Amino acid sequence: MHIQLITQAVQDIQCDALLVGAAIKAPKQNEGGIVLSATAEAVDKLLDGLISERSADGEFQGKLGEMLTLHPRGRLASRRVIVxxxxxQAQLTAQSLRRATAIAARHAQNTGAQHIVLAAQGNPATPHYTQAQVEGALLGxxxxxxxxSTREENKTVSRIAVLVENSSAEDLQQALQKGRILAEATNFARDLVNEPPIVLTPTELxxxxxxxxxxxGLDCEIFDKDKITELKMGGLLGVTQGSAEPPRFVILRYRGAPDSTNKGLALVGKGITFDSGGLSLKTAAGMEDMKSDMGGAAAVLGAMQAIAQLKPPxxxxxLVPTCENMPSGTSYRPGDILRISNGKTIEIVNTDAEGRLILSDALSYAAKEGLSPIIDLATLTGGVVVALGSFMTGLFCNDEQLSQEIISAGQSAGEKYWPMPLDDDYNEQIKSDIADIKQTGGREASSVTAAKILQNFVGDAKWAHLDIAGTAFVETKKPYQEKGATGVGVRMLAELALRLA
Structure with missing residues (x-):
């Protein structure tokens, strides 16, 4: 994808679609109407007030994501204008601009546009909004x-330009690059999740x-089954027993502060490339989208791609533990006891609660290395979907400052994280009569008890667990995104790394 800043008179911009913005005017004494961006206002004048006329007629009201398509008929070099x-106007944020740009860019692409120009914000451009437009377009x-078998190459945007007053301004160039890096990393994660499980095995991941x-330019280490066995990662080995596919444990390292004695941040992602439920078999409908059960791993890998390019100090x-959870004669069973690499034992109750087992080994590894804070992401429980739906990610954290930093980084990325409890009272639900911990605490507060299990493996580190079961994968196509993977967590984690640096 070719992306650049341009400085040009609006009537001279040659493209398939020029995207301009209009907001709802703040009401004053029963006044309504819209407020045009600077570029939209210039277009309106060139078209003899056509945008204003359509607004006055009620055809276009400026609601978020609403679109009005105009054909300049030679008055502009652009083939069409999308308002x-x-x-x-009073509620305009980077996220609303990001969302609106995504909607308009998708619409332009679906109508055959290959070269689009972004001017939803208008001039003068700001770095914050320039980044949001680039992110929105690439995500949309x-x-x-x-x-x-056949792909519609003629329905793919291949060139994007952002209209600004000064295309050589360093802060705007940096904003464009940051938006591109974050969006491309998110789309990399989405590709991983959307791949069919016959392709994206643990080895392929x-x-x-x-x-x-x-x-x-990241350091990479991959542990095979022999190394995993040597490290006594009983959770990862137990879950993978029923599959013909061998497990892997992936370690990526970014050294932005090589002289620091602080070992730094750990990102841990659940990497179940397909979850059948094991012997506690899911229903057919419940299994359909279980290729997405490695959404946490994808988010962590996407974040590392972005972090390596943004270069925070x-x-x-x-850390990505990855395997399949399959039923067979060698599968682990309810009633089994697995020993995690830090020595603690877990009584198995339901083989479909496998994510906490492989995460326990990864969290133990991070704690042993002395990494802090530790943040794990996992499509872990249906309980968090019941509690928060598909709009917010459940946030479980043992440190209030870290919790607030994650929420703030999420707001910057346009993602919502909601604090959930970690009270010790919930430990009663995961007590086992025959092992250190019971694998599940039952239906009540299931997302909380899953987090409490993970907390046993982080040692003294600051730690946050993000349950992305409701936010990592969407079932329906939306105006701003395809059905499937969302890439949630990628941009938040990259933003968090920048802030912690």
Missing amino acids: VGLGP LYKFDHYF ANRAAAMARRV INVTA
Whole structure:
């Protein structure tokens, strides 16, 4: 994708679609109407007030994501103009601009545009909003079409320009690059999740992590089954018993502060490349999208790609345990006891609660290395979907400052994280009569008890667990994104690394 800043008179911009913005005017004494961005206002004048006229007629009101398509008929060099609503002017944020740009860019692509120009914000441009427009466009244009026998190449945007007053301004160039890096890393994670499980096996996930690491300059280590056995990772080995596919344990290291004595941040991602439920078999409907059960791993790998390119002065280590959870004569069973690498034992109750087992080994590894804070991401429980739906990620954290930093970084990325309890009272639900911990605490507060299990393996580190079961994968296509993987967590983690640095 070719992306650049341009400085040009609006009437001279040659492109397939020029995207301009309009917001809802703040009401004053019963006044309504819209407020045009600077570029939209220039277009309106060139078209003899056509945008204002359509607004006055009620055809376009400026609601977030609402669109009005105009054909200049030679008055502008652009083939068409798409006016996109930004919502109430008083509530304009980077996220609303990001969302509106994604909607308009997707619409332009679906109508055959290959070269689009972004001017939803208008001039003068700010770095914050320039970044948001680039992110929005690249996230909105994403589609996973690798497996169609014929692909519509003529319906793919290949060039994006952002209209600014000064295309050589360093802060705007940096904003463009940051937006591109964050969006491309998010789309990399989305690709991983959307891949069919017959392709993205644990071995292939490790291979793609290694290829990405080579591309952006990260150190990479991959443990095979023999090394995992040597490290006594009983959770990872137990879950993988029923599968013909061998497990892998991926370690990526970014050394942004090589002289620091602080070992730095750890990012841990659940990497179940397919979850059948094991012997506690899921229903057919419940299994359909279980290729997405490695959404946590994908988010961590995408974040590491972005961090390596943004180069914050901080050390970051990513840990990804990956395997399949399958039923067979060699599967682990309810009633088994598994010993995690830190020595603690877990009584198995339900083989479909496998994510906490492989995460326990990864968290133990991070704690043993002295990494802090530790942040894990996992499509872990249906309980968090019941509690928060698909709009917010459940946030469990043992440190209030870290919790607030994650929420703030999420706001910057346009993602919502909601604090959940970690009270010790919940420990009663995971007490076992025959092992240190019971694998599940039952239906009540299931997302909380899952987090409490993980807390047993982080030692003294600051730690946050993000349950992305409701936010990592969407079932329906939306105006701003495809059905499937969302890439949640990638941009938040990269933003967090920048802030912690």
